[in-house]
Amino acid sequence: MAEEFTLSVWRGDASGGHEVEYRVPKETGMVVLDALHYIQHNLAPDLAVRWNCKAAHCGSCGAEVNGVPKLLCKTRMDDYAGQTVSVRPMKTFPVIKDLVTDVSWNYQVAQEIPPLAPTVPAPFNMQQIDADRVQEFHRCIECFLCQDTCHVLRDHHGRDKYFGPRFMVKIAEFEMHPMDGADRVPLLAHEAGVNMCNVTKCCTEVCPQHIRITDNAIIPLKERVADRYYDPVRMLLRRLSGRKKAADAPSSTSVAT
Amino acid sequence: MKQETYETLDYDIIVIGAGGSGLRAAVAASEGSGLKVAVITKSLLGKAHTVMAEGGVAASFGNLDAPDGWETHFYDTMRSGHFINNYRMVEIFAKEAPDRVLELESWGAVFDRTPEGRIMQRPFGAHTFRRLCHIGDHTGLELIRTMQYKAIHTGIDVFQEVTMTKLLISHGRVAGAFGYFRADGRFVLFRARAVVLATGGWGKVYKVTSNSWESTGDGAALAFRAGADLMDMEMVQFHPTGMVWPPGVRGILVTEGVRGEGGLLYNSEGERFMQRYDPERMELSSRDVVARSIFKEVQAGRGTPHGGAWLDISHKGPEYVKMKLPGMYEQFLTLADLDITKERFEVAPTCHYTMGGLRVEPETCATNIPGLFAAGEVACGLHGANRLGGNSLSDLLVFGRRAGMGAREYVAGGVALAEVDEAEIGQEMERVLAPFEREGGVNPYHIHERLQEIMTNHAGIMRSGEILEQGLQKVLELKEEARNMSIQGSRTYNPGWHAVFDVENMLLLSEGIIRSALERKESRGAHWRTDFPDELPEWQKINFVERYDGEAIRIRTEPVKEMPEYLAKLFTYGKAPGLVKQSEKKEA
Ligand SMILES: Cc1cc2nc3c(=O)[nH]c(=O)nc-3n(C[C@H](O)[C@H](O)[C@H](O)COP(=O)(O)OP(=O)(O)OC[C@H]3O[C@@H](n4cnc5c(N)ncnc54)[C@H](O)[C@@H]3O)c2cc1C
Numbered sequence: 001m002a003e004e005f006t007l008s009v010w011r012g013d014a015s016g017g018h019e020v021e022y023r024v025p026k027e028t029g030m031v032v033l034d035a036l037h038y039i040q041h042n043l044a045p046d047l048a049v050r051w052n053c054k055a056a057h058c059g060s061c062g063a064e065v066n067g068v069p070k071l072l073c074k075t076r077m078d079d080y081a082g083q084t085v086s087v088r089p090m091k092t093f094p095v096i097k098d099l100v101t102d103v104s105w106n107y108q109v110a111q112e113i114p115p116l117a118p119t120v121p122a123p124f125n126m127q128q129i130d131a132d133r134v135q136e137f138h139r140c141i142e143c144f145l146c147q148d149t150c151h152v153l154r155d156h157h158g159r160d161k162y163f164g165p166r167f168m169v170k171i172a173e174f175e176m177h178p179m180d181g182a183d184r185v186p187l188l189a190h191e192a193g194v195n196m197c198n199v200t201k202c203c204t205e206v207c208p209q210h211i212r213i214t215d216n217a218i219i220p221l222k223e224r225v226a227d228r229y230y231d232p233v234r235m236l237l238r239r240l241s242g243r244k245k246a247a248d249a250p251s252s253t254s255v256a257t
Numbered sequence: 258m259k260q261e262t263y264e265t266l267d268y269d270i271i272v273i274g275a276g277g278s279g280l281r282a283a284v285a286a287s288e289g290s291g292l293k294v295a296v297i298t299k300s301l302l303g304k305a306h307t308v309m310a311e312g313g314v315a316a317s318f319g320n321l322d323a324p325d326g327w328e329t330h331f332y333d334t335m336r337s338g339h340f341i342n343n344y345r346m347v348e349i350f351a352k353e354a355p356d357r358v359l360e361l362e363s364w365g366a367v368f369d370r371t372p373e374g375r376i377m378q379r380p381f382g383a384h385t386f387r388r389l390c391h392i393g394d395h396t397g398l399e400l401i402r403t404m405q406y407k408a409i410h411t412g413i414d415v416f417q418e419v420t421m422t423k424l425l426i427s428h429g430r431v432a433g434a435f436g437y438f439r440a441d442g443r444f445v446l447f448r449a450r451a452v453v454l455a456t457g458g459w460g461k462v463y464k465v466t467s468n469s470w471e472s473t474g475d476g477a478a479l480a481f482r483a484g485a486d487l488m489d490m491e492m493v494q495f496h497p498t499g500m501v502w503p504p505g506v507r508g509i510l511v512t513e514g515v516r517g518e519g520g521l522l523y524n525s526e527g528e529r530f531m532q533r534y535d536p537e538r539m540e541l542s543s544r545d546v547v548a549r550s551i552f553k554e555v556q557a558g559r560g561t562p563h564g565g566a567w568l569d570i571s572h573k574g575p576e577y578v579k580m581k582l583p584g585m586y587e588q589f590l591t592l593a594d595l596d597i598t599k600e601r602f603e604v605a606p607t608c609h610y611t612m613g614g615l616r617v618e619p620e621t622c623a624t625n626i627p628g629l630f631a632a633g634e635v636a637c638g639l640h641g642a643n644r645l646g647g648n649s650l651s652d653l654l655v656f657g658r659r660a661g662m663g664a665r666e667y668v669a670g671g672v673a674l675a676e677v678d679e680a681e682i683g684q685e686m687e688r689v690l691a692p693f694e695r696e697g698g699v700n701p702y703h704i705h706e707r708l709q710e711i712m713t714n715h716a717g718i719m720r721s722g723e724i725l726e727q728g729l730q731k732v733l734e735l736k737e738e739a740r741n742m743s744i745q746g747s748r749t750y751n752p753g754w755h756a757v758f759d760v761e762n763m764l765l766l767s768e769g770i771i772r773s774a775l776e777r778k779e780s781r782g783a784h785w786r787t788d789f790p791d792e793l794p795e796w797q798k799i800n801f802v803e804r805y806d807g808e809a810i811r812i813r814t815e816p817v818k819e820m821p822e823y824l825a826k827l828f829t830y831g832k833a834p835g836l837v838k839q840s841e842k843k844e845a
């Protein structure tokens with residue numbers, strides 16, 4: 001008989017559910033999503049799982065594999081040789097069905113963030129070294145695995161207090177854009193709740209795009225908030241110059257480690 | 258059966274599809290117009306197929322090669338399309354692409370830079386100059402994310418995970434669209450004064466494909482059933498370099514950027530075989546040529562262990578490869594246990610793009626149905642018989658915008674909401690729910706797998722009259738069998754149920770592909786017929802146009818429009834216009 005993998009997949013909906021065991025023939029290089037597709041095509045056609053690209057580009061297929069938030073299309077079955085592989089939906093978001101959760105809150109948050117407000121018209125004159133700093137944030141595929149992991153959202157239901165790591169990355173992307181002229185520091189300090197983050201770095205650990213969320217996005221943003229609200233010298237400077245960037249520039253260079 | 262209900266939503270303009278073209282269309286329709294605009298997508302926002310684009314977006318800035326300009330971009334696109342493109346679309350496209358890319362920059366996209374601080378451009382197959390603006394190898398992600406955030410700040414309503422199953426027509430013009438919410442299976446009617454289709458291509462009809470599950474041609478099939486014209490359906494692009502091994506990743510794209518950045522192709526005998534097929538352009542020849550060359554090498558017994566060719570970029574060094582191709586590096590490392598900075602890897606052709614689609618007016622993207630517009634991969638005319646790499650992303654921006662403006666102007670003409678026929682809606686709900694009623698029918702996934710098998714063997718990279726005829730019979734038989742697709746479970750997020758409609762759409766379009774492929778008795782661009790191996794001048798003068806009457810597909814020919822003199826002149830120098838400019842400069 002051909003070799004098999006055993007998966008235990010959470011099946012259910014908003015009213016509840018449980019794990020169901022499935023056996024899937026082994027194939028070289030198989031990822032968890034391949035195994036789920038086998039189940040869907042042959043054993044349970046109504047098994048709900050999101051995916052689009054199957055190449056770790058789109059961020060649709062986030063779920064928890066043996067308790068760890070992962071992309072299903074990037075997680076190899078042979079990483080779990082000899083074990084039953086448990087697959088469950090992301091815990092932080094309400095379940096719709098099986099592995100599919102309601103992530104609409106994230107899209108509502110996205111709407112709160114003021115977009116880029118260029119100070120000059122395109123084409124921009126921008127050096128690669130300046131681009132480098134923000135391009136890291138542009139790698140985000142909005143898989144929301146970091147949102148799933150962050151204890152503020154996961155364990156403390158802090159949705160009304162904190163936008164979550166994904167949106168710190170998004171705010172950082174605009175805030176650190178060399179041509180941006182908007183001011184998102186009050187947003188960060190209040191609605192976005194950057195201070196809710198206590199720098200545990202769990203989000204960075206699960207990010208499939210290897211974005212250094214805490215070090216490169218959140219900490220510099222926290223410093224901007226601190227400079228603005230708690231540093232009297234800068235506050236005065238800002239009032240005198242009347243300009244946002246003038247007051248912020250020194251702080252951003254000092255944290256670019 | 259209990260009385261079915263549906264929700265009704267009224268809009269000025271609905272855009273079906275939230276890929277690059279749909280989002281760009283929605284922004285153009287909505288920004289400053291005061292119109293009520295909705296975007297509808299069958300997946301989540303920001304996940305559409307566009308997100309997968311890697312290599313870049315083509316625009317003739319000439320940031321690295323100064324002699325580049327719209328004329329040369331026009332020239333390259335017409336040549337690669339083997340001259341059955343709509344010249345006017347190509348002209349608009351080549352002229353407008355740079356402005357559309359700059360717009361993206363001002364909305365937040367951050368492209369890689371040149372030492373002078375301008376947008377970096379990389380070389381790509383059959384582009385005369387370095388032309389593809391990019392951000393590493395995730396340009397599509399940059400495009401869709403930028404458009405997504407632009408769109409949500411433009412007052413557009415977004416409907417995520419909603420599948421449209423029918424386009425509604427009233428007294429010869431568009432009235433809206435009907436479908437269901439995937440999450441709970443509720444029905445929804447969108448009444449609209451104009452509809453823009455931006456639903457992408459149908460690469461999922463083939464077994465080995467780089468396309469996402471969404472590429473099932475819904476928009477093309479819906480419009481076809483509603484009476485719209487499809488054109489150039491025989492033209493399907495096979496990208497030369499898809500992953501080959503392990504089995505689960507077969508077909509996943511290896512960006513042309515690998516060759517753009519210096520990657521070399523070898524056969525099993527260690528020979529750079531492109532020498533044999535296109536000694537001038539070698540690895541950077543056009544996609545149809547490279548794909549066919551790999552195919553021929555494998556047929557001649559010079560293939561790699563799993564039936565492909567070797568691609569090698571390791572000579573560029575780890576630093577460079579990781580900087581320019583970070584996604585590729587990671588993709589091979591995690592999915593194939595292979596370090597491309599050290600080792601060569603296997604590649605083989607994979608279905609990638611559908612050049613055919615809805616026939617549109619170049620200026621407005623209007624189809625032959627009043628009020629119905631189309632842009633992006635679902636539309637047709639720009640790419641002719643073969644699409645150039647990077648030209649799709651700029652297509653989305655240029656014609657997405659034009660479709661949005663076209664719809665806006667049409668609505669400004671004062672059309673009212675058309676009435677919708679209740680009985681028709683009732684029938685549609687019944688049709689959509691029917692798979693739940695049938696018992697012991699066929700599994701839609703299995704029908705899909707069989708369709709992919711047939712299309713790959715009978716209408717794939719290599720075709721002949723006989724093979725196509727057999728394929729047509731098989732598709733028609735499968736279509737009969739598919740009438741009996743059945744599913745179990747509830748209407749709550751049920752992928753098996755959703756697959757039924759994808760499959761129905763693909764069956765219709767597959768028949769369309771084969772019928773046009775049978776008619777074109779020559780080889781041109783992506784369409785390669787072993788029984789007619791030559792490209793013949795008389796076929797350069799026609800496009801095949803298909804129409805569906807609900808029973809049968811009818812084909813007619815349409816003359817390819819002739820270029821005016823100022824454009825025709827660009828092909829008389831014996832080389833690309835930009836190269837002429839360059840050599841004149843040198844002489845002076
Ligand atoms: C791996 C890969 C790499 C590529 N790289 C490049 C590149 O480097 N450069 C380049 O120029 N091109 C590239 N392409 C091609 C290019 O990405 C696509 O042609 C292009 O993105 C298509 O965009 P679109 O807007 O037409 O549609 P898509 O992005 O395909 O979006 C279609 C939209 O329609 C929606 N939809 C479909 N059916 C329905 C329905 N029934 N109801 C509701 N909504 C529906 C979908 O949900 C989706 O939102 C690449 C393609 C692939 C697969």
Ligand code: SF4
Binds near residue numbers: 149196197199200204
């Ligand atoms: S570092 Fe901050 S954002 Fe990240 S998981 Fe910890 S608390 Fe959440």
Ligand code: SF4
Binds near residue numbers: 147
């Ligand atoms: S930051 Fe990383 S983990 Fe968070 S959504 Fe983006 S890609 Fe996913």
Ligand code: FES
Binds near residue numbers: 060071
């Ligand atoms: S399917 Fe796109 S990230 Fe997994």
